[in-house]
Amino acid sequence: MQIGELARSTGVKIETIRYYEREHLLPVPQRTDGNYRLYSPRHVEQLRFIRYCRSLDMSLEEVRILIEARDAPAGSCRTVNALLDEKMAEVDARVDELRQLQHQLRNLRGLCPQPDEVKTCAILMELNRSARIVKAQI
Amino acid sequence: MQIGELARSTGVKIETIRYYEREHLLPVPQRTDGNYRLYSPRHVEQLRFIRYCRSLDMSLEEVRILIEARDAPAGSCRTVNALLDEKMAEVDARVDELRQLQHQLRNLRGLCPQPDEVKTCAILMELNRSARIVKAQI
DNA sequence: CTTGACCCTGAAGCTACTTCAGGCTTTTCA
DNA sequence: TGAAAAGCCTGAAGTAGCTTCAGGGTCAAG
Numbered sequence: 001m002q003i004g005e006l007a008r009s010t011g012v013k014i015e016t017i018r019y020y021e022r023e024h025l026l027p028v029p030q031r032t033d034g035n036y037r038l039y040s041p042r043h044v045e046q047l048r049f050i051r052y053c054r055s056l057d058m059s060l061e062e063v064r065i066l067i068e069a070r071d072a073p074a075g076s077c078r079t080v081n082a083l084l085d086e087k088m089a090e091v092d093a094r095v096d097e098l099r100q101l102q103h104q105l106r107n108l109r110g111l112c113p114q115p116d117e118v119k120t121c122a123i124l125m126e127l128n129r130s131a132r133i134v135k136a137q138i
Numbered sequence: 139m140q141i142g143e144l145a146r147s148t149g150v151k152i153e154t155i156r157y158y159e160r161e162h163l164l165p166v167p168q169r170t171d172g173n174y175r176l177y178s179p180r181h182v183e184q185l186r187f188i189r190y191c192r193s194l195d196m197s198l199e200e201v202r203i204l205i206e207a208r209d210a211p212a213g214s215c216r217t218v219n220a221l222l223d224e225k226m227a228e229v230d231a232r233v234d235e236l237r238q239l240q241h242q243l244r245n246l247r248g249l250c251p252q253p254d255e256v257k258t259c260a261i262l263m264e265l266n267r268s269a270r271i272v273k274a275q276i
Numbered sequence: 277c278t279t280g281a282c283c284c285t286g287a288a289g290c291t292a293c294t295t296c297a298g299g300c301t302t303t304t305c306a
Numbered sequence: 307t308g309a310a311a312a313g314c315c316t317g318a319a320g321t322a323g324c325t326t327c328a329g330g331g332t333c334a335a336g
Binding site for chain 2: 070084088091092094105106108109112123131132
């Protein structure tokens with residue numbers, strides 16, 4: 001299977017596949033006489049594994065750790081648990097952050113329901129005011 | 139006011155301040171005879187404005203747009219409204235995404251309450267299984 | 277035999293900074 | 307007075323996770 005077919009069958013861009021190879025996330029594939037990469041079903045699985053982890057917001061470094069854990073059948077999966085716990089905490093924190101952000105943006109946006117002139121724009125005035133207040137807090 | 143004092147009084151790193159200057163987000167400051175940057179209160183305000191916008195998750199490009207709008211007193215603030223509307227939509231979408239992620243991570247984590255051996259680790263088995271299913275969906 | 281689809285490499289670009297190397301200027305203290 | 311320390315300078319490179327680009331080779335079809 002050439003890189004184009006792998007790309008089509010996984011929905012991953014060709015460049016990204018080559019990038020993962022450079023990053024040692026995908027094993028080096030065989031080559032044809034014409035120097036084309038040749039992939040096996042094992043590559044397909046690994047690539048899907050990577051993308052699924054990425055869809056769970058894991059960094060490539062974290063994916064690397066998971067792959068390593070997976071390939072060490074004797075080890076404990078404590079690492080995997082810890083990684084997930086950390087990730088969940090991160091996501092929770094980020095959600096809280098974004099919720100606060102939603103409130104701030106909504107408040108700001110509520111100041112100017114109709115497009116007006118900039119010199120009297122309540123949003124810009126508020127942005128400036130808030131910036132000054134942030135100063136006071138620091 | 140030298141760059142160090144500006145940094146201290148705004149909580150922004152010196153390197154970041156110089157970076158904003160390179161990016162034309164901060165006006166070029168005066169210099170002393172020894173070539174040290176000299177800032178005015180106007181710079182302090184502008185820097186705070188930038189950081190406040192950044193805390194609202196705006197990109198530097200968006201901050202640039204806001205600054206431009208602010209400095210064009212005759213314009214309409216339609217741009218500002220549109221920018222905020224777009225930003226709010228983005229944040230809403232991201233929150234939804236992260237909530238789904240939370241569920242997935244919790245489910246995954248629930249598979250292995252006690253650290254076990256990798257070869258029987260339910261999490262890794264599930265990661266592999268899910269990756270295959272994602273394949274089926276594509 | 278040439279066109280088009282496919283593949284190759286290495287380098288650079290993206291965001292928003294941070295870090296580093298190497299070298300001035302100014303202040304402080306002995 | 308002189309030297310160390312603190313502060314500042316520049317330009318370049320590094321960070322994550324790709325994407326894009328330039329310039330070229332390979333292969334099947336017409």
